[in-house]
Amino acid sequence: MNAETVAPRKRAPAPRRTPVGGLLRTRTFGLFWVGESTSGFGSAITTVALPLVAVSTLHADTSMVALLTAANWVPFLVIGLPAGAWVDRWPSRRVLLAADLVSAVVLAGVPIAAWTGVLTMGMLLAAALLAGIAKVFFDLAYNAFLPHLLAPGDLLEGNSKLQTSASAAELAGPGLGGLLAHAAGAVCGILIDALTFLVSAACVAGLRAGPEARRDRVGNLSVFRQIAEGFGFIRRESFLVAMTVMAAIGNFAMTGLIALRVVYLVRTEGASPGTVGLVIGASSLGGILGAVLASRIVRRFGNARAYLVSNLAIAPFILLLPAAGSGWRLSLFAAGSLVVLTGSTVSNIITATFRGSYVPVQLLGRVIASSRFLVFGTAPLGAATAGALATTFGIRTAMWALAVLFAFTRTLPLATSIRPLRDFPTYRA
Incomplete structure (x- = not known):
């Protein structure tokens, strides 16, 4: 079935205007938000604390620290597809609870091993890998569960509030992790992350089951057949x-830019480490700004038009990154990053909301897994390509090439059936 030709599908319902606090005033979503936001801050702390444990406690070299970071991405590529099929077979709420508890146990083992003097780099890599596997299942179940938790008209507000707290965690968490490491040791940050997963598990356990109990099952289909159905649904829906093609190519380019940005600012532009942190931290505010603005933009323009405009608007601003220079011209890098992250956050929220209301619930886990596989799979390729370009042609030239590619991807929706629409269709099965 093709998205342009299915007549019975109706226009997406407009988001409802809610009082101050909105969905956070409801017990079910409020509890879910508290749990997810708490574990999000803990995970952001660990992004700094885990490498610091490797460096300061185990004296690991650069390659081992890089391998530690990669361990969090490997599960998405290795088990992401079958995990999507399994999530569609299992109750999402139980998957969320199990993933939280596994993460808590695995991460709590790191400080215990460090304090007893038995921690090794192999144990740290195993912890990162197991936590990454739990993250895959939580991520898929979380996206599949949200449409059960909220009415279709509330999905946009729910995604916006969750994205706001996630952006706040990404902004404040790494700095908090550094302060904790300085004050009490890096392993204390990992222990705090483990405790936040227990908070998340308690919140998930306190949720009312609701419509989850009536979820359709996938029968006796093989895992491979289920995976094929997830890819097939994406392929049939224009x-x-x-969205997937634009996100995959854009993620390739953006990951490359992120991989080069620190060395670009320090070695090419002569910025101090403190200035680099300030520039990157200021741009991170775009995630919060985009999450706050998403609902207002959709109400005013419609979700399809807002998706199109938010992507087109950021295309020229990405070019400010390679155009930046020393002194006051560093502000160009910060301004460009801020606008790009704002528009990208709006686009991501609209994409998640559309997918949650459009994809049949019995396929949602597999469709999300297929999308994650295609989009996240470009991340290591983008980083590797960025390194090769920088080595061959120089850092600034590599930045320009990646920025131009990213800008080009933002124009791709103009060539699709999205261009004339005000709102995306919805389809609930």
Whole structure:
């Protein structure tokens, strides 16, 4: 079935205007938000604390620290697809609870091993890998569970509030992790992350089951057949094809830019480490700004038009990154990053909301897994390509090439059936 030709599908319902606090005033979503936001801050702390444990406690070299970071991405590529099929078979709420508890146990083992003097780099890599596997299942179940938790008209507000707290965690968490490491040791940050997963598990356990109990099952289909159905749904739906292609190529370019930005600012522009942190931290505010603005923009322009405009608007601003220089011109890098992250956050929220209301619930886990595999799979390729370009042609030239590619991807929706729409269609099965 093709998205442009299915007549019975109706226009997406407009988000409802809610009082101050909105969905956070409801017990079910409020509890879910508290748990997810708490574990999000803990995970952001660990992004700094875990490498610091490797460096300061185990005296690991650069390659081992890089391998530690990669361990969090490997599960998405290795088990992401079958995990999507399994999540569609299992109750999402139980998957969320199990993933939280596994993460808590695995991460709590790191400080215990460090304090007893038995921690090794192999144990740290194993902890990162196991936590990454739990993250895969939580991520898929979380996206599949949200449409059960909220009415279709509330999905946009729910995604916006969750994205706001996630952006706040990404902004404040790494700095908090550094302060904790300085004050009490890096392993204390990991222990705090383990405790936040227990908070998340308690919140998930306190949720009312609701419509989850009536979820359709996938029968006796093999895992491979289920995976094929997830890819097949994306392939048949032109909206999802356009979104996935743009996100995959854009993620390739953006990961490359992120991989080069620190060395670009320090070695090419002569910025101090403190200035680099300030520039990157200021741009991180775009995630919060985009999450706050998403609902207002959709109400005013419609979700399809807002998706199109938010992507087109950021295309020229990405070019400010390689155009930046020393002194006051560093502000160009910060301003460009801020605008790009703002528009990207709006786009991501609209994409998640559309997918949650459009994809049949019995396919949602597999469709999300297929999308994650295609989009996240470009991340290591983008980083490797960025390194090769920088080595061959220089850092600034590599930055320009990646920025131009990213800008080009933002124009791709103009060539699709999204261009004339005000709102995306919805389809609930």
